[in-house]
Amino acid sequence: MLKAENITKFYQEYKALDGVNIHVPPQSIFGLLGPNGAGKTTLIRIINQIIMQDKGTIHLDGKILKREDVEMIGYLPEERGLYKKMKVGEQAIYLAQLKGMNKAEAKRRLIQWMEKFEIESWWNKKVEDLSKGMAQKIQFITTVIHEPKLLILDEPFSGFDPINANLIKNEILKLRDEGSTVMLSTHNMKSVEEICDNISLINKGKVILSGTVNEVKTKHKENIFEIQFYGPVIGFANSLWAGFQLIKHHTNEDKITIAIVKLLNDNSLNDLLKNVLDSVKIISVKEVIPTMDDLFIKLVNEKEMVHE
Amino acid sequence: MSKIGIIIKREFLTRVKKRSFLIMTFLGPLLFLGFIAATFYISQAESKVYKVLLTDREAMFGKVLFKDEFKDSKFVKFYHQESPMTDDQFKASEYDIKIDLERDLTITSAVNLYYKTYPSFKIQDHIESQLTKNFQKLNLLKHDVTLELYDLLKTKISLHPIDIDKTGTTVVPTEVGYSVGLMLSVIIFMFIMMYGQQIMRGVMEEKSSRIVEVIVSSVKPFSLMMGKIIGVALVGLTQFIMWILLSSFLFFIAGMFLPDVFSDPSALMEQQMTPEMQNAITSELGANPNDMAKDIYSFIHQVNFPFIIGMFIFYFLGGYFLFGSLYAAIGAAVDSETDSQQFMIPIMLPLTLGYIIAIAGIENPESNVMYWGSIIPLTSPIVMMVKVGSMGMGFQPIDWSLIITSMVLLIGAFILSVWVASKIYRAGILFHGKKVGYKDLWKWLRHG
Numbered sequence: 001m002l003k004a005e006n007i008t009k010f011y012q013e014y015k016a017l018d019g020v021n022i023h024v025p026p027q028s029i030f031g032l033l034g035p036n037g038a039g040k041t042t043l044i045r046i047i048n049q050i051i052m053q054d055k056g057t058i059h060l061d062g063k064i065l066k067r068e069d070v071e072m073i074g075y076l077p078e079e080r081g082l083y084k085k086m087k088v089g090e091q092a093i094y095l096a097q098l099k100g101m102n103k104a105e106a107k108r109r110l111i112q113w114m115e116k117f118e119i120e121s122w123w124n125k126k127v128e129d130l131s132k133g134m135a136q137k138i139q140f141i142t143t144v145i146h147e148p149k150l151l152i153l154d155e156p157f158s159g160f161d162p163i164n165a166n167l168i169k170n171e172i173l174k175l176r177d178e179g180s181t182v183m184l185s186t187h188n189m190k191s192v193e194e195i196c197d198n199i200s201l202i203n204k205g206k207v208i209l210s211g212t213v214n215e216v217k218t219k220h221k222e223n224i225f226e227i228q229f230y231g232p233v234i235g236f237a238n239s240l241w242a243g244f245q246l247i248k249h250h251t252n253e254d255k256i257t258i259a260i261v262k263l264l265n266d267n268s269l270n271d272l273l274k275n276v277l278d279s280v281k282i283i284s285v286k287e288v289i290p291t292m293d294d295l296f297i298k299l300v301n302e303k304e305m306v307h308e
Numbered sequence: 309m310s311k312i313g314i315i316i317k318r319e320f321l322t323r324v325k326k327r328s329f330l331i332m333t334f335l336g337p338l339l340f341l342g343f344i345a346a347t348f349y350i351s352q353a354e355s356k357v358y359k360v361l362l363t364d365r366e367a368m369f370g371k372v373l374f375k376d377e378f379k380d381s382k383f384v385k386f387y388h389q390e391s392p393m394t395d396d397q398f399k400a401s402e403y404d405i406k407i408d409l410e411r412d413l414t415i416t417s418a419v420n421l422y423y424k425t426y427p428s429f430k431i432q433d434h435i436e437s438q439l440t441k442n443f444q445k446l447n448l449l450k451h452d453v454t455l456e457l458y459d460l461l462k463t464k465i466s467l468h469p470i471d472i473d474k475t476g477t478t479v480v481p482t483e484v485g486y487s488v489g490l491m492l493s494v495i496i497f498m499f500i501m502m503y504g505q506q507i508m509r510g511v512m513e514e515k516s517s518r519i520v521e522v523i524v525s526s527v528k529p530f531s532l533m534m535g536k537i538i539g540v541a542l543v544g545l546t547q548f549i550m551w552i553l554l555s556s557f558l559f560f561i562a563g564m565f566l567p568d569v570f571s572d573p574s575a576l577m578e579q580q581m582t583p584e585m586q587n588a589i590t591s592e593l594g595a596n597p598n599d600m601a602k603d604i605y606s607f608i609h610q611v612n613f614p615f616i617i618g619m620f621i622f623y624f625l626g627g628y629f630l631f632g633s634l635y636a637a638i639g640a641a642v643d644s645e646t647d648s649q650q651f652m653i654p655i656m657l658p659l660t661l662g663y664i665i666a667i668a669g670i671e672n673p674e675s676n677v678m679y680w681g682s683i684i685p686l687t688s689p690i691v692m693m694v695k696v697g698s699m700g701m702g703f704q705p706i707d708w709s710l711i712i713t714s715m716v717l718l719i720g721a722f723i724l725s726v727w728v729a730s731k732i733y734r735a736g737i738l739f740h741g742k743k744v745g746y747k748d749l750w751k752w753l754r755h756g
Contacts (some may be wrong), residue, residue, distance in 0.1 A: 011755075012751060012755055045738075048525040049525075050521065050524050050525055050529075050738070051738075067528075070525060070526055071526075073525070075521075075522065075525040077518070077521040077522060077525075079518040079521065079740075080518065081517045081518025081519035081520070081521070081522065082517065082519055083322075083513075083514075083517065083519055084513075084517055085322070086322065094314070094318055095522065095523075095526070097309075097311075097314050098311055098314060098315075098523065098526035098527055099526050139522075142522070
């Protein structure tokens with residue numbers, strides 16, 4: 001659906017993006033991740049043709065992105081904004097018209113969306129009379145009203161309470177299921193795990209990680225296992241020889257100990273189990289897969305250290 | 309509708325629907341009419357006829373038969389008596405003003421005016437002019453100068469500039485032509501200032517409310533900027549046309565109730581002028597009032613209205629777009645109105661300079677300053693109007709080479725300013741946080 005190749009962008013001497021490649025498959029939710037100042041907004045603005053890249057090409061649906069293609073994109077910027085003195089209905093129709101819709105069709109769809117969110121009574125309200133969360137809902141509607149093929153959402157959940165964040169999350173999933181492709185930029189790693197199919201992690205203008213959520217997590221697992229057992233912790237620790245590392249352990253009120261063990265060298269889980277079977281009674285074993293949060297922090301910090 | 313059309317429509321409608329626009333549009337002509345009506349009523353405010361007693365103890369005037377030469381006016385009536393009147397007698401008398409004429413008046417050139425209620429300046433003016441006139445005559449006779457000779461001495465020569473290529477065309481002083489031109493200059497000046505500020509505020513509103521990022525993801529920043537500039541221009545034109553229509557309508561209505569002032573402004577003029585002033589005007593124009601009316605009629609026929617209107621619209625729009633785009637660029641560069649002050653100087657300076665040149669141009673329309681002022685695009689929309697006024701009224705031949713040079717340069721400057729503004733605008737609207745200086749504008753221009 002969307003392919004950005006070798007995108008480079010300078011702000012005067014500062015290199016904001018350095019040969020960025022991303023690939024967003026059709027009908028999927030793509031997470032664009034990265035710390036503040038990594039270049040996410042710059043990349044999003046380039047895709048929206050608000051600014052121009054210095055190098056590289058962007059393909060949408062296999063064709064080089066053209067000016068008219070903005071009508072196929074719906075964009076929700078991180079810094080939300082609406083005309084404060086304009087009425088809700090009038091404003092949403094105006095923004096839809098700028099995306100190439102005719103007035104009657106825009107009105108029809110707006111009514112549908114307002115009914116769906118049960119906010120029909122807001123039609124003649126001025127935006128300045130709405131609360132922040134209410135304005136956010138309107139802004140979300142104006143982003144999706146023209147049924148864009150590609151939705152670009154910058155921090156879509158910020159400013160929403162958990163109920164409304166959930167509402168928006170479900171709408172995003174529904175839009176994907178109905179055929180839209182969604183690209184979202186967020187710091188909320190929990191939501192990334194919940195809804196993203198693919199991700200790219202950008203740091204300092206470069207892509208440092210990309211793939212499906214499962215792929216990247218599996219790729220970055222470190223042979224760490226969580227073992228739950230009854231029995232003496234000392235016996236358990238003694239039975240581990242140089243091939244294993246006991247990272248941490250904790251015994252709960254039910255006398256169950258939860259130990260985190262890292263396999264060293266070429267040792268397998270079977271080797272570990274063989275070693276400890278005689279000393280303790282094992283209840284469960286599972287591999288520890290890194291969370292997106294862990295990965296984010298680990299990778300960004302690694303990069304920092306390399307730079308330093 | 310094209311996207312720029314949609315933007316123009318929104319910019320136009322949101323502004324004309326504002327209460328402040330409606331109030332100004334409908335109240336403007338009423339205020340103007342009210343001002344004229346107030347002036348009229350104030351001038352009519354003399355509610356009584358002043359009885360002015362001139363006591364002429366030495367029978368100066370009686371002797372030389374000028375007694376009847378003191379002309380009464382609508383509000384002043386002169387009475388004469390030779391015996392002096394005491395203050396008490398005056399207080400008890402029917403007279404409102406008493407003036408004692410003494411022989412030493414010829415030396416002091418001053419006389420006391422005793423009043424019961426303070427007379428207005430208009431009344432004082434009339435009395436003073438009548439006294440002056442008669443004392444002059446008195447002195448003439450004293451020195452054996454005949455009235456005929458005196459009138460000859462008073463002959464005043466006035467200049468009637470006539471273009472050698474268009475002899476016999478004009479009788480109205482050229483100042484009229486330049487004044488009309490200056491009025492057009494003032495309209496352009498006001499329009500640029502008022503509506504330029506509106507453009508700037510509109511851009512700032514979009515920038516600070518952050519909606520601009522959504523809009524430029526749908527349309528080019530250039531279209532958004534031009535849509536705003538054109539939309540605001542239409543608001544200005546609408547207000548302007550409404551004022552003209554409403555004023556005409558109100559004047560028509562008012563004319564039915566106050567025929568004196570509104571249907572015949574000269575009635576007002578007459579009332580405010582002493583006979584001397586009217587005489588002076590008549591002698592200056594070298595014609596009697598009947599001839600003058602005929603001349604004005606032929607003068608109106610001589611005015612090249614299509615030329616003046618065409619030029620006005622061109623320079624009006626040219627100047628507006630030239631400065632309007634710069635106002636838009638400033639709006640995009642700053643976060644708040646206070647930050648905009650530093651960038652206003654480059655706009656205000658040429659505008660004010662143009663205005664000053666235009667005023668000075670009335671004194672010396674052919675000066676070099678006027679020439680360059682009409683050529684250089686930053687001042688030409690304002691300065692050129694003075695020349696256009698005079699050319700369109702036939703006081704000067706239409707200098708097409710000057711006009712075309714000026715127009716081409718204005719078009720060039722307007723394209724350049726829109727280009728510069730669009731670069732600054734594009735970079736500025738998404739720039740937040742830091743206070744922007746001239747250095748940043750230059751960077752945006754180079755890299756934008």
